[in-house]
Amino acid sequence: MLPRIVVAGNGQLGQMLQQAGAPMQLKVMPVEPNQDIEVALHADDVITVEVEHWPDTVTGLQLKNHPNFRNASALHAVIDRQRQKSLLDQLQVPTAPWVDLDSEASLTEKLESLGERAVVKRRRGGYDGRGQWRWQRGDEVEAEWAETCIAEAMIPFSxxxxxxxxxxxxxxxxxxxxxxxxxxxxxxxxxxxxxxxxxxxxxxxxxxxxxxxxxxxxxxxxxxxxxxxxxxxxxxxxxxxxxxxxxxxxxxxxxxxxxxxxxxxxxxxxxxxxxxxxxxxxxxxxxxxxxxxxxxxxxxxxxxxxxxxxxxxxxxxxxxxxxxxxxxxxxxxxxxxxxxxxxxxxxxxxxxx
Structure with a gap:
C-alpha cells in the first residue's frame, strides 16, 4: 500500500506534485500550514514541503510533529542562511566568502572585509529578490542588517x-x-x-x-x-x-x-x-x-x-x-x-x- 504524501504548502509545487502522483495512483494532499485548524492526517502519511518555513500555527505544528515529517534537520539548516552557510563550510563545500552581520558596531568593518562590493541578505526569507541589498565600499550601512542578515562577497561569475x-x-x-x-x-x-x-x-x-x-x-x-x-x-x-x-x-x-x-x-x-x-x-x-x-x-x-x-x-x-x-x-x-x-x-x- 502506497502512503499518502502530504505537502506543507498548497501553491504550484504542491499542485505539480499532485499531477505527478496521479498516474501512479499515489495520493498527494497539499495543506496550507498557516492556519489554526487540525487537519485529518493519517498515521502512515508521509509529510514533505513546498515551502521552507511557516509560523507555529495549529496546522503548522501538527505537520511538523507528525512522526513521518521528513527532512526536519535539513529544513532547520537551510531556512536560516547563517546556518546554511555554516553547514556548507563544515562539509567543505565551496561558497563565496561571507560574514554574519551579528553586531551593529562592526557592520562596516565586516562588510569591508569582503572587498569592494557585497550582497546583504536576510537570514530568513528574502527569496525572488526580496530582502536583499547591494553594498559597495563607502555606502551607508543600515542598522536593521545587524543580527538579521549575512553578507556575501560579490562574485564576478560568468x-x-x-x-x-x-x-x-x-x-x-x-x-x-x-x-x-x-x-x-x-x-x-x-x-x-x-x-x-x-x-x-x-x-x-x-x-x-x-x-x-x-x-x-x-x-x-x-x-x-x-x-x-x-x-x-x-x-x-x-x-x-x-x-x-x-x-x-x-x-x-x-x-x-x-x-x-x-x-x-x-x-x-x-x-x-x-x-x-x-x-x-x-x-x-x-x-x-x-x-x-x-x-x-x-x-x-x-x-x-x-x-x-x-x-x-x-x-x-x-x-x-x-x-x-x-x-x-x-x-x-x-x-x-x-x-x-x-x-x-x-x-x-x-x-x-
Missing part, C-alpha cells in the same frame, strides 16, 4: 547553474545534468537544459550535493544553485524541495523532478531519468499566456491559476525539442508571440544554444 538530485532512505541517489539559469532582479526568468556540461563541473556538483544529502539523511529532491567562476563552481544556495530550475524535467526527462521526489518519499524504485533532447523553461511573471503558443512545436504551458501581480510567478512554459536547431526554431517562433518586455528571456536563451 553564469549560474543548478543541480537537482534525489536521495531515498537507502542512500541511493540520482541527478539531472546541470541546468543553466538566468536571474533578473533575483528572480529566475529562464533555464536551459540539455547543453554540453564540463564533466568536472557535473562531478563536483554531484559530489557536493551527495555530501549534503547524506549528512542530513535527506529523502527526496534537493536543488543546489551555483555560480560559475573561471570554470569552477561556488555554491550559492540550497533548496530542500523541488525547484523552479527543475521544471524543465516535466517534458525534458523520462522522470520529472516531481515524480522523482514522490518516488523517494514513497520508497518506490529510484532510477536515473533519461534526458530527452534540449529544453528551455520560461517563467511567466505577472502575465497571462496566449493559446496561439500551443501551435508551436515543443511548447507546453503550465498555468498555476493564480491572480496576476507584477513579478509574481503565475506559470511557466517548457519548450522541448530533439535538437538544438529545432529548439532554436521554436524559441524564435514563440519570441514573436510574447510581450516585448519578455523577449529578453528568449534572447538570453538563444545565446546559450
Amino acid at each position: 553564469h549560474e547553474v543548478s543541480l537537482v538530485g534525489a536521495r531515498n532512505a537507502k542512500g541511493e541517489k540520482v541527478f539531472y545534468p546541470l541546468t543553466r539559469n538566468w536571474h533578473e532582479n533575483g528572480i529566475l526568468r529562464a533555464s536551459v537544459a540539455g547543453l554540453d556540461v564540463p564533466q568536472e563541473q557535473q562531478d563536483s556538483a554531484e559530489e557536493w550535493l551527495s555530501r549534503i544529502m547524506d549528512d542530513q539523511n535527506y529523502i527526496g529532491v534537493m536543488a543546489m544553485e551555483c555560480f560559475v567562476v573561471d570554470g569552477k563552481l561556488l555554491v550559492n544556495e540550497l533548496a530542500p524541495r523541488v525547484h523552479n530550475s527543475g521544471h524543465w524535467t516535466q517534458e525534458g526527462a523520462t522522470i520529472s523532478q516531481f515524480e522523482l521526489h514522490l518516488r523517494a518519499l514513497a520508497e518506490l524504485p529510484l532510477i536515473k531519468p533519461e534526458i530527452k533532447g534540449v529544453s528551455v523553461m520560461y517563467n511567466l511573471l505577472g502575465r497571462t499566456w496566449k493559446t496561439e503558443w500551443l501551435g508551436i512545436d515543443g511548447v507546453h504551458v503550465h498555468w498555476y491559476g493564480k491572480s496576476l501581480r507584477p513579478g509574481r510567478k503565475v506559470g511557466h512554459v517548457n519548450i522541448n525539442r530533439p535538437t538544438l536547431a529545432q529548439l532554436e526554431e521554436s524559441l524564435k517562433a514563440l519570441k514573436e508571440l510574447v510581450d516585448d518586455e519578455d523577449r529578453i528571456a528568449f534572447d538570453w536563451s538563444l545565446e546559450q544554444l
Whole structure:
C-alpha cells in the first residue's frame, strides 16, 4: 500500500506534485500550514514541503510533529542562511566568502572585509529578490542588517547553474545534468537544459550535493544553485524541495523532478531519468499566456491559476525539442508571440544554444 504524501504548502509545487502522483495512483494532499485548524492526517502519511518555513500555527505544528515529517534537520539548516552557510563550510563545500552581520558596531568593518562590493541578505526569507541589498565600499550601512542578515562577497561569475538530485532512505541517489539559469532582479526568468556540461563541473556538483544529502539523511529532491567562476563552481544556495530550475524535467526527462521526489518519499524504485533532447523553461511573471503558443512545436504551458501581480510567478512554459536547431526554431517562433518586455528571456536563451 502506497502512503499518502502530504505537502506543507498548497501553491504550484504542491499542485505539480499532485499531477505527478496521479498516474501512479499515489495520493498527494497539499495543506496550507498557516492556519489554526487540525487537519485529518493519517498515521502512515508521509509529510514533505513546498515551502521552507511557516509560523507555529495549529496546522503548522501538527505537520511538523507528525512522526513521518521528513527532512526536519535539513529544513532547520537551510531556512536560516547563517546556518546554511555554516553547514556548507563544515562539509567543505565551496561558497563565496561571507560574514554574519551579528553586531551593529562592526557592520562596516565586516562588510569591508569582503572587498569592494557585497550582497546583504536576510537570514530568513528574502527569496525572488526580496530582502536583499547591494553594498559597495563607502555606502551607508543600515542598522536593521545587524543580527538579521549575512553578507556575501560579490562574485564576478560568468553564469549560474543548478543541480537537482534525489536521495531515498537507502542512500541511493540520482541527478539531472546541470541546468543553466538566468536571474533578473533575483528572480529566475529562464533555464536551459540539455547543453554540453564540463564533466568536472557535473562531478563536483554531484559530489557536493551527495555530501549534503547524506549528512542530513535527506529523502527526496534537493536543488543546489551555483555560480560559475573561471570554470569552477561556488555554491550559492540550497533548496530542500523541488525547484523552479527543475521544471524543465516535466517534458525534458523520462522522470520529472516531481515524480522523482514522490518516488523517494514513497520508497518506490529510484532510477536515473533519461534526458530527452534540449529544453528551455520560461517563467511567466505577472502575465497571462496566449493559446496561439500551443501551435508551436515543443511548447507546453503550465498555468498555476493564480491572480496576476507584477513579478509574481503565475506559470511557466517548457519548450522541448530533439535538437538544438529545432529548439532554436521554436524559441524564435514563440519570441514573436510574447510581450516585448519578455523577449529578453528568449534572447538570453538563444545565446546559450
